[in-house]
Amino acid sequence: GAGVSQSPSNKVTEKGKDVELRCDPISGHTALYWYRQSLGQGLEFLIYFQGNSAPDKSGLPSDRFSAERTGGSVSTLTIQRTQQEDSAVYLCASSPRGEADTQYFGPGTRLTVL
């Protein structure tokens, strides 16, 4: 079946604008994860969903960041009033049940804030 997909693949925006990043997980996967990866750096965990619930939102960098997941499937990461330091690749992953399951990653969305 299809893997994790993300859209858009690239997004260029102006400072102060809001952006929405979308993740379509593998069908049937209950767990979904968002990460951020700056150029040449490791992955920074942002948030994790089990079903539609996010048990821990403390990884979100600021209150400008929010995420939701509906129907136990598609997730949207929203960044309000974008700043230049938000420029990074945003990666989404899903896993069958969560916990210690293997995570399957999407190709990422490259966000550039001018």
Next chain:
Amino acid sequence: LAKTTQPISMDSYEGQEVNITCSHNNIATNDYITWYQQFPSQGPRFIIQGYKTKVTNEVASLFIPADRKSSTLSLPRVSLSDTAVYYCLVVSSGYSSASKIIFGSGTRLSIRP
């Protein structure tokens, strides 16, 4: 929450065996050790996971000593295509309740002809 420490980079040659060691001194009883591989402009890809002793699959082996405070990813007979960043990840079977997932900076492996 178990933090991991890996070498920043390693170099090797085609056909050699490469061992990458990860330290996770405060690993908890219900933690698993997972390794991912990431190529440029791609998301990470699962390589192998283990809890204790040795695990082997078609691409790698994972060695975990009895105290589980470290683990070693072994790549047999590497090729140029194994050039990538390798991440060691310790995940708790209970992380749904609170923990963050820390990938760390990874080990940048460069394979030369």
